[in-house]
Amino acid sequence: MAVSAERTKDGGHLRPSSISDGVHERIYEKLMALEISPGARILIDGLARELNVSQTPVREALNRLEREGLVRKAHLVGYSAAPQLTHKQFEDLYDFRLMIEPEGARRACHDMTAETLARLQLAAADMEKGEQPVDSNSRYSRFARADAHFHDEIMKIAGNEVVRQALADQHFHLHIFRLMFHSRVTQEALEEHERLVAAFRASDADAAYAAMHNHISRSRDRLVAAFA
Ligand SMILES: [Zn+2]
Numbered sequence: 001m002a003v004s005a006e007r008t009k010d011g012g013h014l015r016p017s018s019i020s021d022g023v024h025e026r027i028y029e030k031l032m033a034l035e036i037s038p039g040a041r042i043l044i045d046g047l048a049r050e051l052n053v054s055q056t057p058v059r060e061a062l063n064r065l066e067r068e069g070l071v072r073k074a075h076l077v078g079y080s081a082a083p084q085l086t087h088k089q090f091e092d093l094y095d096f097r098l099m100i101e102p103e104g105a106r107r108a109c110h111d112m113t114a115e116t117l118a119r120l121q122l123a124a125a126d127m128e129k130g131e132q133p134v135d136s137n138s139r140y141s142r143f144a145r146a147d148a149h150f151h152d153e154i155m156k157i158a159g160n161e162v163v164r165q166a167l168a169d170q171h172f173h174l175h176i177f178r179l180m181f182h183s184r185v186t187q188e189a190l191e192e193h194e195r196l197v198a199a200f201r202a203s204d205a206d207a208a209y210a211a212m213h214n215h216i217s218r219s220r221d222r223l224v225a226a227f228a
Contacts, residue, residue, distance in 0.1 A: 019053060024061040026051055031070055031081055032144060032174055038084040042071060070171060085175050087227040093172055094220040098213065100167055101151065105196065105212035108157035109205040116157045117200055123150040124193050127186075143186050144177035150193060154212075176219075179226040192218060 027047065030036045042062065048055045062079050065071040071079050085093070108116075127146040151173075155164040192215035199207035 019057045020060050023051055023053055023057040024064055027058075027061050027065060028070070028174070031065075032177060034178060036081045038081050038178055040081050041077070042079040042081060044079070068169075068171060070174060082175075084178065090176075090179070090224070090227065093170060093175070094216065096170065097167070097172065097216050100163060101155070101216055102209045102213040104155045104158040104160075104163065105199075106205045106209040107159065108154045109200055109203060109208040111157055111159060112200055112203065116153075120150070120153050120157070120200065121197055123153050124190075124197050126150075127193070128190060144173045147189065148173040176223060179223055188222065189215070189219065 027036075027042075036042060044055050044058050044062070048058045051058070062071055062073075066073050066079070070082050072082055073079050112120075123146070127143060127150065152164070152168065155167060158164070192211065196208060196211040196215060199205075199211050
């Protein structure tokens with residue numbers, strides 16, 4: 001998607017906020033899909049040319065991505081993509097998720113309404129469809145975004161915004177999905193999500209806790225191979 005395609009219907013000129021958001025989104029996607037490798041330098045003028053925008057929104061987007069921990073800025077070197085997770089960071093992140101998300105699933109189950117359940121089922125279904133991907137990388141990148149959305153929806157329903165934000169701030173999905181591209185991972189995850197949604201549907205909070213714990217543990221087991 002070219003950022004410059006984002007135009008208003010009337011005057012046809014670009015709104016500053018949408019340019020900025022669009023550029024942020026495109027660079028995020030490139031980081032996610034490993035079009036920009038972990039640790040690789042990011043050249044502002046190159047990106048500006050590629051996205052057909054001036055350097056200002058690229059600079060803004062990179063500053064924002066730096067605050068989000070996704071790119072680094074070094075004196076005289078400039079910007080680079082955040083390095084790949086270390087094994088320790090990987091284990092810490094999963095440990096954190098296991099502390100937070102099963103309990104989040106339990107609470108979400110208690111507070112679930114017909115409306116939020118429907119939204120969650122939609123988010124789960126979102127991961128299974130979508131147009132034919134151009135390659136496995138973009139398929140995986142899309143899956144990761146949809147997975148992040150699904151997990152965030154559950155934390156939203158659980159209702160504690162401090163906890164939800166603390167989790168979101170880790171940019172877990174970006175870091176994890178940069179580790180490994182493997183289509184089998186997605187199929188297994190979909191089945192685990194389905195068990196989770198079934199627990200919500202049955203209003204079984206203990207089953208929701210267990211299903212989330214199982215999903216995250218198994219996800220860790222699948223991905224830890226990246227450090228072998
Ligand atoms: Zn998941």
